[in-house]
Amino acid sequence: LVKETKHCQYCPRGTFQDEEQHTTCKMCPTDHTTAAQGATAESQCYSTNQCATGEDNCSWHAHCIDLPDDNDVPSFQCKCKPGYRGNGTYCQDACTNYCLNDGVCKKNPVGYVECACKENFSGER
Structure with a gap:
């Protein structure tokens, strides 16, 4: 009134x-x-929070992050969880094809990956 x-x-x-x-x-x-x-x-x-309502398209292995709406367009971001890599809508196991020369991929307790090199090899991957 x-x-x-x-x-x-x-x-x-x-x-x-x-x-x-x-x-x-x-x-x-x-x-x-x-x-x-x-x-x-x-x-x-x-x-306006697509993460809370499940209206996002994030991978099961990703975190959904609600962002401020942009001119009334709802906005969110998908980020792969530790131990996974990708664009957020698609996340694959970080060990998949990660280590080179038959190195063995291992995840630490937090989910970050490292490679154990075979004999006569050295390096990060």
Whole structure:
């Protein structure tokens, strides 16, 4: 309600009003917003955190990192977990094809890889 003109106005994005004769809008839950102004029910609030809702496309072996929305476009990043490598949407075991010259790949307790070289070989991989 605009007090000076006594006219109702739509609740802004990210808010709603589900009761008549009220002069204030209710906030959507944390990490939620509405598609447009004028929402009339909390059910019109949707999550902006795709990681929390499972709407991301991250690999099972990746962490999903929620990022700030960019011009109302939800944003997130996928990062492979330790012990895996890839672009986040595809993560493979970090030992796969990692060691050279028949070296044996081993993961430390944190998941980082190292190679054990065969006799007469040395180096990191």
